[in-house]
Amino acid sequence: MVRCFGDELRRRRKEKGFRLNEFSRSIGYSSGYVSKVERGVIPASRRFAEACALALESYEELVALIDEGTTTGKEISDMKASCGLPVPPSHFSGRSAQLDRLVTFLTDESSGPLCVLSGMPGSGKTALALQGAWKAAAHFSDGCLFFDAGHESSGGVEDILLSLLRLLDVPEKKIPPRSDAMASLWRSQIAGKRLLLVLDNVLSSADVVPLLSTEPGCKVIVTSRKRLSALDDAARLTIGVMKDAEADALFRTIGGEQAARAADHSVRAVVDHCGRLPLAVRIAAARLRNGPVLTVEELEARLSHEAHRLELLDDGDRSVTAALTVSCDALSTEQRRVLALLALYPGPGIDLHSVAALANVTLARAALLVDGLADVHLVSHESSHRITVHSLVRQFAGLVILPQISIAEQQAATRRLLDHGLRLAVAADKLLTPQRYRPPVVLDDFPVKALPFDNRIAGLSWLESEWRSLVALCHTAADIGLHSLCWQLAFALRDFFFLTKRWGPWIETHLRAVECARAGGTRAWLAISLHNLGVAHSDRGDLTVAVGYFKQSLALYQELDDDHGVVNALSSLAWTELYLGDYVKSMDGLRRALMYYRRLGNTRNAAITLRGIALLEAELELCPAAVRHAQQARAEFHALGLDLDAVMAVNCAAWAHFRSGDHDAARACYEEALALADGCASRYEKARSLTGLGNIQQAAGHRDRAAELWKRADALYGGLEPMMLGEARVRLAS
Known part of the structure; x- marks a missing residue:
């Protein structure tokens, strides 16, 4: 007899041209349930029959089959269609893409039964879940229900199952005492229903699994501060901070x-x-x-x-503090210690090697501890080897958890961190410029450990990702009176900042280095730091400021009888005089410096000085000599493996050719420099080459081609300083 209704339903559905999925959506039941009724697997309730009859415009005929008792067996109890969802927070903002994904999940029967929304405390998981649930509520004809699984009065999944079975009008005496039996009864009772559960603040995957069913019309949204990784088949939305x-x-x-x-x-x-x-x-x-x-x-x-x-x-x-406290209470002692120590780290992000140094644990142990913190969204991964800590989490850790760690342990952790940062900065700097002159007092005799980089490109990449943190560590060292660590960090970062033209942090770190050198009474490092401050100001075009620092440095080197320092200061002054247009003084200073560097066998500094002489000769229109000296400098840089310096020398030769009017030779040199600059990651020198090529096109009357090349140069490095670069002066005058 069951098949009588099912057969008639299938016949009338097909007669009306309804596909199964289309028909099931129109009546608010799952396609699986409709299919079971049509095949006589399960009986139809009167309510179901009425919905079908209305959709098929055959009310009397189909309902009559129900009224005549043609269905057999006990009808499934219908949960009263209700929306028990709380009112969502007002003024919901943003999250449009995530909200769309959630609503799509809820309304798509093929998307699975479960969606997990996880994120740090206060990120708006519940607000998003409720917004999505309300938008899709009409899709769940048998009701939408909300449970706070993390509430202090919650008895866990057994309490939720008991509440659900009561809502289904299951008599108390028929509700079994065991939770697995309750779960089985729950799944049997929701066959063919369209029901949504929102479980808020779930603490464990075990509190979710018993509530899941295979009914395509039933969905579960879970919010949790944990990832709940054991829920393998769940759709997932990670809720971060807002844009x-x-x-x-x-x-x-x-x-x-x-x-x-x-x-x-x-x-x-x-x-x-x-x-x-x-x-x-x-x-x-x-x-x-x-x-x-x-x-x-x-x-x-x-x-x-x-x-x-x-x-x-x-x-x-x-309260943000209260929200974070709940998450921290679930941490192990070791995880709490690591989170507390992370508050000592001054930078915006930290790599796993630094975490290991800070916590005094192995790299493998650091990775496991960090993964545990990430699992509850107290830290987040930038990559497999680097994490960030939200600013409010950092402040919470510093104010609430860090005081539980002794001052002695905090100081030891900070010292380990500074030593580690300096060791890596020095190692990366040596890969960046291995021939750079380094004072023997630099403390680089650290214990031999595995480095996160082993070649120049990898070292440069590490500096690119870590320089902000290293700058912050430089300030930390100054603030706590570890003067030598401050000026050494500043010194180790100097060539990276020269390469990337980051004059702001270069000057910032060296001002602290000067402060620490004075406080520590270390005149040698004061002279070095003053000189590097001058180089930074000179490189960005603040020439009069640079001259002041060079003169202070020169006076100190003279007092210390440091011939190498004296010549460095005189050489730097000569470069500044070149840019200021005092060519006679500049030539005298550069030639004296070249003789000294040749005598000492300092090939790198000699080649740099020779390049300066070539630039000066180009300005004096002694172009053949300028080309010759630039090419000689390039050969010496190449022999030393100094790729960046070699590119600068090739650009210098190109400029000399341009000054002489040999634009074909200039073009060849600029194009060579452009290709070489890719290998040393210098956007500045590439921009210089493109500007020079644009000048050549402009001189040939090809204004459109020139404009395109200049546009490419600006995209790489906007604002080349005309006082420093002849190419920029020519472009400006065009």
């Missing part, structure tokens, strides 16, 4: 009139202090709207004080 514009919009929406009319830069400063964490942004905005009369600028000023920031991000009902 800048999204965080700005959320703050303005919640913050009222003050926030709505505030300047963009003030709003951005506030949300940056909040780390673009939705919970923090909401609390800050609510404080602005509901608290004492404040402007956004005043709120930003208060939040700028790290020591009080977490206190401000607590409104009594919501």
